[in-house]
Structure formats: C-alpha cells, structure tokens
Amino acid sequence: xxxxxxxxxxxxxxxxxxxxxxxxxxxxxxxxxxxxxxxxxxxxxxxxxxxxxxxxxxxxxxxxxxxxxxxxxxxxxxxxxxxxxxxxxxxxxxxxxxxxxxxxxxxxxxxxxxxxxxxxxxxxxxxxxxxxxxxxxxxxxxxxxxxxxxxxxxxxxxxxxxxxxxxxxxxxxxxxxxxxxxxxxxxxxxxxxxxxxxxxxxxxxxxxxxxxxxxxxxxxxxxxxxxxxxxxxxxxxxxxxxxxxxxxxxxxxxxxxxxxxxxxxxxxxxxxxxxxxxxxxxxxxxxxxxxxxxxxxxxxxxxxxxxxxxxxxxxxxxxxxxxxxxxxxxxxxxxxxxxxxxxxxxxxxxxxxxxxxxxxxxxxxxxxxxxxxxxxxxxxxxxxxxxxxxxxxxxx
Ligand SMILES: Cc1ncc(COP(=O)(O)O)c(C=O)c1O
Numbered sequence: 256x257x258x259x260x261x262x263x264x265x266x267x268x269x270x271x272x273x274x275x276x277x278x279x280x281x282x283x284x285x286x287x288x289x290x291x292x293x294x295x296x297x298x299x300x301x302x303x304x305x306x307x308x309x310x311x312x313x314x315x316x317x318x319x320x321x322x323x324x325x326x327x328x329x330x331x332x333x334x335x336x337x338x339x340x341x342x343x344x345x346x347x348x349x350x351x352x353x354x355x356x357x358x359x360x361x362x363x364x365x366x367x368x369x370x371x372x373x374x375x376x377x378x379x380x381x382x383x384x385x386x387x388x389x390x391x392x393x394x395x396x397x398x399x400x401x402x403x404x405x406x407x408x409x410x411x412x413x414x415x416x417x418x419x420x421x422x423x424x425x426x427x428x429x430x431x432x433x434x435x436x437x438x439x440x441x442x443x444x445x446x447x448x449x450x451x452x453x454x455x456x457x458x459x460x461x462x463x464x465x466x467x468x469x470x471x472x473x474x475x476x477x478x479x480x481x482x483x484x485x486x487x488x489x490x491x492x493x494x495x496x497x498x499x500x501x502x503x504x505x506x507x508x509x510x511x512x513x514x515x516x517x518x519x520x521x522x523x524x525x526x527x528x529x530x531x532x533x534x535x536x537x538x539x540x541x542x543x544x545x546x547x548x549x550x551x552x553x554x555x556x557x558x559x560x561x562x563x564x565x566x567x568x569x570x571x572x573x574x575x576x577x578x579x580x581x582x583x584x585x586x587x588x589x590x591x592x593x594x595x596x597x598x599x600x601x602x603x604x605x606x607x608x609x610x611x612x613x614x615x616x617x618x619x620x621x622x623x624x625x626x627x628x629x630x631x632x633x634x635x636x637x638x639x640x641x642x643x644x645x646x647x648x649x650x651x
Pocket of ligand 1: 294351352353354355378425428429457459487488489490496499500501
C-alpha cells in the first residue's frame with residue numbers, strides 16, 4: 256500500500272474525538288448525555304437568515320467571487336463600522352468559516368518551520384491548522400489562577416526567535432472565556448511593532464462579551480494596521496455553524512492580495528450560505544440582547560453550581576461560552592471516559608472535553624476540563640450535579 260504523508264500522520268485528532276465511541280456506546284445503552292463538550296449553541300438561527308435562502312429563486316447556483324460577494328462584503332464593512340472598526344470591503348475576504356480564514360492567514364504569512372506564539376490553553380484546531388501549514392506553535396502558558404489573563408508580555412518576548420512570524424490570540428477565548436482588555440491588546444501591539452510581527456486575532460466570539468465589558472478589536476488599535484489580521488465567522492454570532500461562512504480582515508494590502516490567491520485556488524466561498532449570512536446582518540439588536548442575557552444567566556448558574564463542589568477551581572469567563580474547570584482528580588481524560596462508561600444518575604450522564612488537548616505543553620491541564628455552556632440552565636444544573644456526585648464516587 257502506498258504511504259500517507261508525514262504531515263498526514265502528524266495531523267492531530269480532535270481532543271474529544273477519542274471519547275466519541277464511549278458516548279455512542281452510552282447512547283446505545285440507553286443513557287442520556289448532557290453535552291458540555293462542544294461549541295454548538297442551542298440558540299435559534301435568526302429567521303431572517305433562514306428565510307433568505309428559503310425564498311430564493313435561483314436558476315443557477317453559481318460560484319461567487321473568490322473574495323466573496325461584493326454586496327455581502329460591503330455590508331460586513333458596515334457592520335464593522337457600527338462596532339468601531341474602520342475597514343472597507345476591500346479589506347475583507349469571505350471564507351468557508353473562520354477555519355479557512357485561519358488557514359489562509361497561516362498560508363499567507365508563514366513558511367515551513369516558521370513559528371507562531373499562542374497563549375495556551377488555545378482552541379485545539381490551531382494545532383491542526385499549524386500542522387497542515389507546516390508551521391510550529393510556540394505556547395506561552397496562561398494560568399487559571401489569573402483567570403487566563405494575558406501572560407506578562409516579557410514571557411512572549413522571551414520566546415521570539417528569527418523564525419517567529421506572528422502572535423495569535425483568541426478574543427474572547429475558547430476555551431478560557433477570557434476577554435482581553437484594551438490595555439492587553441495595546442501591550443501586544445507594542446510587541447508586534449517592536450519585533451515586526453503579525454498579530455492574528457481570532458474574534459469569532461466578539462458579540463459574547465459580558466458584565467458591561469466591551470470587546471476591543473485588534474483592528475481598532477492604531478499603528479498596527481500592517482500587522483493586524485482579524486479572523487471572523489458567522490458560526491457563533493448568529494448560531495449559524497452549518498453555514499460555513501467567515502472572513503479574514505486586514506488593512507495590510509499585501510496580506511489581502513496574498514490571501515486572495517489562496518481564495519482563488521479554492522474558487523469561491525459557499526453561495527447559499529453567503530446569502531443567508533448577508534441577510535443575517537439585518538438581525539435586530541434585540542436578538543443579541545436576548546442571547547447575551549441567556550448566556551450570562553447560564554454562566555452565572557454554571558459557575559455558582561461548580562463553586563459549590565469541594566476542590567473545584569473555575570476561571571470566571573467574561574466572554575464566549577466556555578470555561579475551564581480544574582477538578583480534584585489526576586487525569587481528566589480518564590474521568591471523562593469513566594463518566595460515559597461507568598457512571599450515570601437515573602440513566603443520565605455528562606460529556607466534557609478534557610482540557611489537556613487545549614495545551615501544547617505536555618502534562619499541563621491534566622486535571623482540567625472545558626465546559627461549553629450551550630445548554631439551558633435546568634440542564635446545566637443537572638449536569639453539574641452529575642459531575643458533583645460522580646467526583647464523590649470516582650475519588651473513592
Ligand atoms: C476560537 C474559534 N475559532 C475559530 C472557529 C472556527 O469556526 P468556523 O469555522 O465555524 O467559523 C471556532 C469554532 O468553534 C472557534 O471556537
């Protein structure tokens with residue numbers, strides 16, 4: 256049999272994938288599973304977006320332009336303007352999800368063996384995108400004790416080598432839920448200017464900022480126009496994960512021209528989904544107000560319930576819809592599997608994501624899990640109770 260590539264062999268599996276067979280078996284055994292492990296919101300997609308596709312009368316489902324439809328890009332630029340981000344449609348390339356925007360960003364600015372510094376824990380698929388792009392992630396540890404705030408800037412600086420091309424942040428963070436302050440963005444801005452690096456900001460959770468905090472984008476920071484690359488997506492904003500539409504935004508013309516060549520090679524982002532995404536931009540503010548209120552309520556419920564469990568440490572998130580939780584156990588991988596295989600309360604159990612997969616430093620985060628609060632409050636209370644009772648038995 257011919258061999259697969261070294262790169263193919265090195266591609267990481269999703270950190271929760273190894274738990275899927277256990278979840279499938281639990282379902283076959285008749286158990287109900289509370290899924291705290293995935294970032295698929297249960298929030299309804301705005302009707303206006305669904306109707307736009309339903310009411311279409313197209314004769315040909317054609318390609319769009321490689322950079323995305325012009326009307327859509329103009330409307331995205333308007334949306335950014337409302338969010339105090341000054342860009343034009345020429346600064347935007349529509350992509351197949353934020354995922355493709357990340358791949359285009361990596362491909363446009365880094366060569367094989369180049370390095371990107373990322374605060375960890377980080378969105379696990381950054382590992383896959385880096386392997387696919389032949390580049391290396393250099394992690395800088397952020398700590399649960401600090402709520403996963405930006406590590407001291409000196410820690411980043413120590414890691415900069417001749418191979419370093421970029422710093423990547425996720426704001427607000429998956430899996431941490433941490434929302435970077437303007438001051439933290441400014442510290443990063445000074446650093447990337449000093450060392451002439453790119454600053455990639457994955458801002459797909461921008462709308463999800465809580466407790467009166469306002470999201471501050473790298474695109475708002477003056478003086479780093481040639482350094483900043485923003486990654487965005489409709490997936491979480493409008494609960495449209497299946498649309499597969501995102502975008503790459505930069506004021507750096509060379510970055511855009513380069514990313515466009517990657518976009519041309521794959522011809523076009525999805526046409527139906529761009530129509531839905533364009534319509535979604537008309538979603539009224541009341542939709543977001545209700546969604547944010549719902550997530551804040553869920554977060555408060557979740558944190559309250561978790562803090563009642565002895566030995567549990569939680570970083571209080573002020574954005575996105577995830578949190579990292581430290582449990583009084585040694586190995587969260589084993590605990591997560593045990594929950595699915597060997598534990599239930601009245602036929603119900605919980606699926607969580609072991610957090611070690613969100614770190615690239617070995618042996619860090621082994622006793623941590625990521626919880627996505629994408630279930631209603633009642634389910635969250637039940638799910639945390641299951642974890643609480645499970646810990647009592649697991650630890651004996
Ligand atoms: C931090 C982060 N970035 C990017 C993505 C990619 O999302 P999509 O490709 O659906 O836009 C996700 C999806 O969960 C994410 O959590």
